[in-house]
Amino acid sequence: MKVRIKFSKYGALRFIGHLDLMRTFQKALRRADIDVTYTTGFSPHQVMTFAAPLGMGLCSIGEYMDIEVDSHRGAADLKERLQAACPEGIDILSVRALPEPEPNKKVISAMASVSAAAYAAVFKDGTRSFSDWASQSEAFLSQTEILSQKESKKGTVTVNLRPGIRELHVEDGALVFTVDAGSRGNIRPEQVTECFFAFLGVRVPANALQLIRLELYADRGTPEKPDFVPLEALGEEF
Amino acid sequence: MQLPDFQNRLALPDEILLSVEKPARYIGGEINAVKKDKRRVAIRFAMCFPDVYEIGMSHLGIQILYEMFNRYEDVWCERVYSPWLDLDRILRKEKIPLFALESQDPVKDFDFLGITLQYEMCYTNILQILDLSGIPLLAKNRGADCPIVIGGGPCVYNPEPVAPFFDLFYIGEGETAYRQLLDLYLENKAAGGDRKQFLLRAAREVPGIYVPSLYDVTYKEDGTIASFGPVREDVPKTIRKEIAMDLDRVPYPDKPLVPYLKPVQDRVVLEIQRGCIRGCRFCQAGQIYRPVREKSLETLKEYAAAMLKHTGQEEISLNSLSSSDYSRLEELVDYLMETCREKKVNISLPSLRIDAFSLDVMGKVQDVKKSSLTFAPEAGSQRLRDVINKGLTEEVILQGAAMAFAGGWSRVKLYFMLGLPTETEEDIWEIARLCNRIAAVYYDVVPKEKRNGPVQIVASTSFFIPKPFTPFQWASMCTKDAFLQKAGLTKHAIHEQLNQKRIKYNWHEADVSVLEGVFARGDRRVADVILKAYEKGCLYDAWGESFHYDRWLEAFAECGVDIGFYNSRTRSRDEILPWDFLDCGVSRDFLWKEWERAQAQILTPNCRQACQGCGARQFGGGVCFEKREDMDS
Incomplete structure (x- = not known):
């Protein structure tokens, strides 16, 4: 059975990279004595995929991984045992079963499902607030082009972020926005905040902001009319 | 909107953690790390492995002592590793004191700083740890505001080259006398005793404890030691190693730490x-x-x-x-x-x-196909293997190889040493011939249709470094040029073999070996060189990328210390060796007898x-x- 696990990552674990997070979960699942399915072959490893790597320094309340289990004693038991095996800085938020795929179809993995991501940006020290610029968010979005410069091996590339910004507003002093993610074309949250400040003509020191991933979405709609749902909505209680 | 906790409670601010290579080295909080309430413990012990986190976290000895100390209710033992070069620069520039991982508190606030000495090339890293902690490098300059700095581990079997940097050394296995030392510390503190009084009592009362400031050394005109002994009558002349005899009853970490970063030993x-x-x-x-x-x-x-x-x-x-x-x-x-x-x-x-x-x-x-087998003949010829008492015959090696090849292995690693006592060119040629004969065994044993690719022999040589408390402690060591010449001959000899294309040859750096030789058998005068080299920027000498031989040579010259005196001399039986005041349980007479038998190839x-x-x-x-x-x- 495929199981989708939603978790948060915060505190000092902001400084753990993606590969190390994977290693942490591999060992946590074993400590939790969860009956994870292993690949066959000479060096078997756990069947496990992550939805989207989180950048160093970010925290999140919307991370996902899919695992496969050979047996279980229900979602509540699995959640409790995995939580007990996790270090401080990881909370298991939900555990759901992915429905069996239709014949001749494969389950779409967390990674393949990701179409959009929601983020919040706040000032770390709390001395400033995005509320000051709440009224400008609409004007920012009303631009036809939001150009972001990206350094690549071939030099600086300019991309237009506007079509990929699905939503942006100020809430409780935080800048909250949803952008395309995954195979659709990945927008990094830093690109959005940089462009926002450039639009305002405000200079903000590096590292002043804390970025928080709020949710990862799958798209159940069509290219013309997307229908974003949190990845956990594709799973079922068990 | 409910946001997760992103408050930084670490010693380093976000901007520093996000600017260094692997911030997870410095955050602690690993699975099975021990957290205690610092207000409720009597002793805080910082346990340090003076190398980078991924190396230090792989060390078993530290985990054993971490377990032992933290089983004591009144002690909180935390870990410290060397900050990597990137953070080293930042800590110096920003004047941020070095901290322990668990509490993230400055090392200087601790009662003890224990540093394990696992290899000689970490000696400048000891000075880095002290320096970044704000602890004077020389023990004699430390006051009441400094932790007691303890050295332990295998290198303390000759502590003299680093003696001035330590308040005391613990000789031998840690499981036996630490509780006594800690109790003495508490007792001395309660009685209002100072640092000096504690050190004196530790030297007198606790077995296995060497307090270098209580011993004096004088030298002869030729540079050898004239006398070595305690400055007071009531301090022991020799210090016997500590040893745990019942290994089923010593603490062992049944909950070892699980680091986030992949350590060398995962x-x-x-x-x-x-x-x-x-x-x-x-x-x-x-x-x-x-x-x-x-x-x-x-x-x-x-x-x-x-x-x-x-x-x-x-x-x-x-x-x-x-x-x-x-x-x-x-x-x-x-x-x-x-x-x-x-x-x-x-x-x-x-x-x-x-x-x-x-x-x-x-x-x-x-997985046989992936793994390689390792043999350590150490010497190429039977004659030289007899000299070093490596009771491994060529017959056994070739039989082992034949069995391994028949079992599906096709990769073999071989370890040798160059520069062993009595070594001749013929012995070096035998290294090459032995590799060749092993390769030939593969073609004899494995029929063509069963061969899993060609055989691969990887021969590695290290340079022989005489170590204290071995029968070769009296032997001379080769110079850098002699080492390189021997490596060159080995390469040439392998090249001359029939199966030379199947043999890959690696050798160690010679200049690191030269320094290791000096530190292994040096005396207190070598400490000046280590300090000088550190001041010249030497650090992480075990890492090729940060090793600067030229700076070391400058330091030797400026301190007037001659490498040849320590490395190139054969010692006589009556010479006082810098470590003779330690007793590892094996007698000097036995070692001498073994030295003679070596020369007689017995x-x-x-x-x-x-x-x-x-x-x-x-x-x-x-x-x-x-x-x-x-x-x-």
Whole structure:
């Protein structure tokens, strides 16, 4: 059975990279004595995929991984045992079963499902607030082009972020926005905040902001009319 | 909107953590890390491995002591590792004091700073730790506001080159006398005693403790030691190593730390025994850890299960100097194979002799196609193997290789040393010929249709460095040029072999070996050089990228210390060696006898064959009291 696990990552674990997070979960699942399915072959490893790597320094309340289990004693038991095996800085938020795929179809993995991501940006020290610029968010979005410069091996590339910004507003002093993610074309949250400040003509020191991933979405709609749902909505209680 | 906690409670602010290579080195909070309330402990102990986190986290000894100290309710032991070069620069520039991982508190606030000395090339890193902590580099300049700085580990069997940097050294295994030392510390503190009073009492009352400031050394005109001894009558003249005799009763970490970063040893480690029966004459570990003491099979089974359960690790490795000599290895391996198959855990079996049993086991637990087999003949010729008492014959090596090739292996690693006492060019040629003969065995044993690609032989040579408390402690060591010439000859000789295309040859850096030689057998005058080199920016000398031989040579010249004096001299029997005041249990007479037998190319039987009266029997246990064949009559 495929199981989708939603978790948060915060505190000092902001400084753990993606590969190390994977290693942490591999060992946590074993400590939790969860009956994870292993690949066959000479060096078997756990069947496990992550939805989207989180950048160093970010925290999140919307991370996902899919695992496969050979047996279980229900979602509540699995959640409790995995939580007990996790270090401080990881909370298991939900555990759901992915429905069996239709014949001749494969389950779409967390990674393949990701179409959009929601983020919040706040000032770390709390001395400033995005509320000051709440009224400008609409004007920012009303631009036809939001150009972001990206350094690549071939030099600086300019991309237009506007079509990929699905939503942006100020809430409780935080800048909250949803952008395309995954195979659709990945927008990094830093690109959005940089462009926002450039639009305002405000200079903000590096590292002043804390970025928080709020949710990862799958798209159940069509290219013309997307229908974003949190990845956990594709799973079922068990 | 509910946001997760992103408040930084660490010693380093976000902007620094996000600017260094691997911030996870500095945040602590690993699974099984011990957290205590600092207001409710009497002693805070900072345990340091003076190298980068991924190396230090792989070290078993620290984990054992961490476990032992934290079992004491009144002690909180935390860990400290060397900040990598990127953070080193930042800490200096921003004047941020070095901190321990668990509490993130400055090291200087601790009662003790224990530094383990596992290899000589970490000596400048000791100074980095002290410097970044804000602790004066020289013990004599430290006051009441500084932790007591303790040295331990194998290098303290000659502590003299780093003696001025330490308040005291703990000689031997940590499990026996630390509680006594801590109690003395508390007692002295309660009585209003100062640092000096504590050190004096530690030297007088606690076994295994060496306080260098209480000993004085004088030199002859030729530079050798004229006298060495305590400055007071009531301080012991010799210090005997501490040793734990019942290994089933010492603390062992059944909940080892699980780092976030991948350490060099990413597995749980099961220590099966201490010591080695073999007595190879170049090997320090083979002497200083005598006598061999085994852990019981029951204890090991218990620990293996507990460690795997509490860590979730995917691999378990046996730790000892020579696993094949563990008397119940077969039963242990059977047990591990059974439990590990079920839990999908890999078993790693280092330091096994290559024979039918070990090949069978390795074939079962490893992917033969991927793994390579390791032989350590150490010398190419039988003559030289007899000199070093490596009781391994060419016949055994070739038989082992033949069995391995027949079992599906096609990659073999071979370890040799260059510059061993009495070595001739002929001995070096034999290295090449032995490699060639092993390659030829492959073609003899494995029929063409069964060959899994061509055979691969990887020969590596290190340079021989005489170490204290070995029969070769009196021997001279080669110069850098001589070493390089020998490596050149080895390369040439291998090139001349029929199967030369199947043999790959690697050799170690010669200049690092030269320094290691000086630090291994140096005296207190060498400390000036280490300090000077550190001031010139030497750090992480064990890492090729940050090793600056030129700066070291400058430091030697400026301090007027001659490398040749320490490395190139053959010592006479009556010379006072810098470490003679320590007693590792093996007598000087035994070592001298072994030095003479080496020169006469006479093999000495191992501890299980016949007792040689080395002196280790005084500890009252271990292999010395096992029933042996020669005791029947």
